[in-house]
Amino acid sequence: MLKLSIKTQLIISFFVVMLPVVLFLVANTLYAKNVVRDKVSETYRNTLDIFAEKTDRSLSEVSNYLNKMGVLDFDVGLLSSFPYGSDNYVLTKIRIQNKLQRDIVFYNPVDTLFVYSGQDIFFSTTGSYAVMNHVLNDNLDGIIKSNKASAQGRWLLWYDARVPGGDFLVKVTQVPDSNVYVGSIIRISELLNQLAIQWKDGKIGESAIYRKDGMRLGVPTKWDHFAAADNETPPQNAELYQFVKDKQTGKRFLRVDRPSGQADFTINILVPESYMLQGLPYFQKATYILNFGLLFIFALYLFFIRHMLFKPLQLLIAGMKKLSLGMLDVRLQTNETLEFVFLANTFNNMAEQIKSLRIGVYEEQLRVQKIELKQLQAQINPHFYMNSLNIIYNFAALKDTDSVKKMSLHLADYFRFIMRVNRDLITLDEELRHIRNYMDIQKFRFPNKLDCVCDMPNKLKSIPLPALTIQPFVENAIIHGFVNHRQPFKITVRGSLLHEQGDAFLLIAIEDTGIGFTEDVMRRLNEGEGLMSVETSRLGILNVIQRLKLRYDGRADIRFYNVTENGGAGVRIQLPLAEEHGQIEEEIV
Incomplete structure (x- = not known):
């Protein structure tokens, strides 16, 4: 059977009495905290789902537009039939260019619509024409090759440092029976700007977009101190949410992720836990103060018991240990407690008797040595x-x-x-x-x-x-x-x-x-x-x-x-x- 010291038994008895009260207070606080956190998380989850569905719907509409343009547009279909540089080719190119400039306004958040014939690229963009011209000329061959190797119908993630934010989505559709391609580019930074509208106040939270491997895409927003989700792979199960900790500030945040159905990226939002639990901290503080008050009372109780009981017991135990190690000159000091005065006097008398007995045993051992030496001589x-x-x-x-x-x-x-x-x-x-x-x-x-x-x-x-x-x-x-x-x-x-x-x-x-x-x-x-x-x-x-x-x-x-x-x-x-x-x-x- 396990034997416990008096000090341990007193501490255990105190906690047995106080533990149910503390557990009730803590459990009540945690329950309220979890209820609020679950409800707020569900709200933000729904908001993120609405945005993700809207983004996927926009990407799907652009994809449908590219498909219709590649299949049904008369001028795009005739482009490959005219010799490059001929009058008919130039007139057809002008008509297509006008359509691109007209249609780009209706498809938000499209940054660029382009047509590529292998020898010529003409496009319409909301950004810098010169920059986009270099980007398309340097990347289109690789984009077309990757598009053929990837799953049909999905947008590709691409990177070019000249594009604002670096990362962008690109979709390319080949015109049937020709080497003409119709495509569109959407900057990730534009999606982030639209996403930030939902969380435009830095106290509420921040949004981000990640690749499947966990790399963050686009330009960080101005509230860049929200770094809790960086270098962390988003969970594969879209229904889950998690709480993460900011490595710089030590604060906790709710993290909700929603993968896109049109491309290989995940939309992420971070919401400070303190913002979610507004009002609850006061109740938590009251609970913590009460718990600390109980601990303070227990500390005073231990101080009193230590002076009256634990300290004399420790002195007695220390004296016994020294006595067991052969330190026979150890003696205990008495105090005002009647019981420990008796114990100290008894211990001192016992130590004196052991010292006398050991001296006698040592002298006897010396006599035995002399006798054994004489026996050896004989x-x-x-x-x-x-x-x-x-x-x-x-x-x-x-x-x-x-x-x-x-x-x-x-x-x-x-x-x-x-x-x-x-x-x-x-x-x-x-x-x-x-x-x-x-x-x-x-x-x-x-x-x-x-x-x-x-x-x-x-x-x-x-x-x-x-x-x-x-x-x-x-x-x-x-x-x-x-x-x-x-x-x-x-x-x-x-x-x-x-x-x-x-x-x-x-x-x-x-x-x-x-x-x-x-x-x-x-x-x-x-x-x-x-x-x-x-x-x-x-x-x-x-x-x-x-x-x-x-x-x-x-x-x-x-x-x-x-x-x-x-x-x-x-x-x-x-x-x-x-x-x-x-x-x-x-x-x-």
């Missing part, structure tokens, strides 16, 4: 005694007094170190001298077969470490690695410094050329598991591991590995250094 393999004495006896029988003297001295030094180590720490150099004594004794047993190399920088030899930290691993290497006594066996002891996360460590590696660890033994040693009874001849390994963990509060690390795939056992000992030895590395370099 764990001398009886076979080592027997073998050493047998070696001395054999040398004496052979009357090799020099060897007897050397063996006796090495054995005396070895046992003197074992029996007289009563300090918690010795230097690394003392440990290495003890290892050399041990190896010299073993070399008497296996002459020319054993070798031990110590690669240790001189500056490291003064570093203190617990007694008998390295020697048990060297002895274990000989007992378990030196199986084939006929083959040479080498032990290497290396030392170096390591810095990790600002702390300095002494690294000691003991490696041999023996058979190495089995996978099961290496796994159990690295995981700290006990060894089977048959393997307990690994003298003192687990004892050393336990002593180092107690001595260095778990910061010491011992890893067992195989040097190569073919054999060779390795032990990596990592011991943290005291602050006074942290700069040894710089001295060595």
Whole structure:
């Protein structure tokens, strides 16, 4: 079951009580807002539909006019039958030109009516004659080619920078059985001007025309700050409307789109949401003020509860966390609340008792370390005694007094170190001298077969470490690695410094050329598991591991590995250094 704090429960209870009231006010406001927005959107949608239908009807009428002119007009039909430049051709051209000038007045919003015979272009326009003459001469061939490839009956969208606004609609109809074409041009800017009449006040909104790919057509109107619909593809479903946000001002607008049935463009209008919701903001503000008032009351309530309840609880929790991290000197300050005075006094008494108990436990751990060290000193393999004495006896029988003297001295030094180590720490150099004594004794047993190399920088030899930290691993290497006594066996002891996360460590590696660890033994040693009874001849390994963990509060690390795939056992000992030895590395370099 999920457990919640007192603070969380109080906040939840407050919101459970106040949430229905706030939700009702907000829902009521949103409902009124949606009703007004839907009705206004429907009105603007209807207005846009009327304009779009009127525009399509005008385009359809112009298309019908072009079709009738190409099929029924007598002069247009005869134009291709007269030689270019002949009197009949010129007279027919004049009559057609007069008809174009007459008819262009009746077909609003047509900008240009033209006839193209392949060799000649004559037209009537409401704009600049020179500009339109260049536009027609440069674009008609491409327009006719695109008209043949496009769907029949639809107007083409074309662009020429010389036309006001750049974008225009063009429709071309071919006269049957001839190379004569009748066409018309309507500027998009003219359609925008007619569309802007419906929204001539910039506060109401703005209109625009887009291609299917979302590119805006024509010249923008003077209210160019309405950029919310730019670079957005109009929705394919004409019945939908959406609300968009102006990237410059951050205001929201109603966007309504209506695709044309005569050409591939979409008519768009934008209406500010603030204009649609006139009058509602006052009611919204009252609702928001009421909600903020409730939040203000809740804030005062939380401030009072925080001073009386939350702050003392946080202090108590913080004290418990510090206590759990071992900061036993933490104590809580009491306040005027009776309950928390009792809790603070109880906590302080508990912290004092834990501090006393921990000191006792630490002293007990130190005693255990000393006992374990003495046990390790007493764990001398009886076979080592027997073998050493047998070696001395054999040398004496052979009357090799020099060897007897050397063996006796090495054995005396070895046992003197074992029996007289009563300090918690010795230097690394003392440990290495003890290892050399041990190896010299073993070399008497296996002459020319054993070798031990110590690669240790001189500056490291003064570093203190617990007694008998390295020697048990060297002895274990000989007992378990030196199986084939006929083959040479080498032990290497290396030392170096390591810095990790600002702390300095002494690294000691003991490696041999023996058979190495089995996978099961290496796994159990690295995981700290006990060894089977048959393997307990690994003298003192687990004892050393336990002593180092107690001595260095778990910061010491011992890893067992195989040097190569073919054999060779390795032990990596990592011991943290005291602050006074942290700069040894710089001295060595």
